[in-house]
Amino acid sequence: MSHISQIYDIDLKLLRCFCTIVEEQSFTAAQAALNLSQSTLSENLKSLEIRLGARLCRRGPKGFKLFREGEVVYKAAKELFASIEAFKQKASNINQTTAYELSIGIQDGIVENPHARVHDAIRRFSEYYPNVRFRVEVMLGFQLAGRVADGMVHVGIGLMNEHYPQLSYEHLFDEQGFMCCSAQHPLFAIPDEALTLADIDAAAYCSRGHLERYHPERTRRSDGAGDIGHGIQSQLALILSGRNIGYVLDHMAEPMIASGMLRALRPDLVRVVNPVTALMGPAASDFKLARHFVDCLVDVHMELGSARLLPRPASVLDGTRPANDRGYTPPPGARASSSAA
Incomplete structure (x- = not known):
C-alpha cells in the first residue's frame, strides 16, 4: 500500500462507503444503505483503491470477496471511526448546551409495543437537553450489538441473547x-x-x-x-x-x-x-448524554411498575400459567430494581 501522510474529509467518505460494502457483503445492498448509484459507489471504491495503492476486494459476476488488504483497511477504518466518535463524545461533555447528535438504534418490533416507552424517554430527555438532535434507526437485532460495540450507535434498545462484557445493559420491560x-x-x-x-x-x-x-x-x-x-x-x-x-x-x-x-x-x-434492554458500548459509557438518555429510558419504564410485563389477553389465554413460561435473569451489572415483574 502507498504511504498516506494526510487524511482528508474525502478519505473518510470513501472509507465509510467501503465499510458499508464490507458489512453488507454486496454492492447492491450497499447502494440501498448509502442511497448511491452503482456507478458512484464503484467510482468511490476505485478512488479509495488508487489512494491506497492496493485492490481491496473482488466484485463482479463471481460475487463479493474481501482481500487481505481489504481486511486490514476495514479494521483500521473501524478503529478510526470509533476514535472520531469517542472524540466527539468527550468534546461534547465540555459544554452540554452545545448542539449535538445522539444516535439511537432500536430493534424492529419494539416501538409499536404498547409497553415500550421510548417516545416518553425521548420527550423527557428533550426537556433537559433541547439542543440535542436525535438520529434514530430501526435495525435487526443481530446488527444492534455490533453497532453499539463499534461506537456507531450510542444507545441500543433491543433483545440481547448474549451478554458481552464490554457492553452495559439495563432491563426496560418484557x-x-x-x-x-x-x-x-x-x-x-x-x-x-x-x-x-x-x-x-x-x-x-x-x-x-x-x-x-x-x-x-x-x-x-x-x-x-x-x-x-x-x-x-x-x-x-x-x-x-x-x-x-x-x-x-x-x-x-x-x-x-x-x-x-x-x-x-x-x-x-x-x-x-423476552427481556428488552437498553445497551451502551465502552465509548458511550463515558458519554454523559448517552448515559442520561439511558437513565430516562429506565425511569419511564420503571414508572410502569408491574405493567412492564404485558398481561395475557383474555381473548387468547385462559387463567392458567403456561408450562414453558420463560423467566428473566438480569444481565451482570443491571440494576436490581429492573428485574422482570
Missing part, C-alpha cells in the same frame, strides 16, 4: 409472544383438546434467526427447522404463508387472531417472554 399458525396451516383446524405439544413440536418452525437462544427447544434438530425471517415483519410473512408456525408478539397477534388470520397454538402451554 415482551411476550404466542406460538401461532395461519389459517392456511394444517394445525389451524385441529381443536384445542386434540392439539398436543407433540403436534406443535413436529411442525416446521420459522425463527427470527438471531433470537434462537431464547427458545432453543425449537431448533434442536434439523427436521423441525423451517424458514428464517430476519426481522419481525419477514417472519410474520412466512408464518402467514402457512409454511411454518412461529412466535408472534402478542400486540401483533391479537388483531390477526380476532380476524381469523392467525391462531395461537395452545397458549395455555406455549408462549415466550
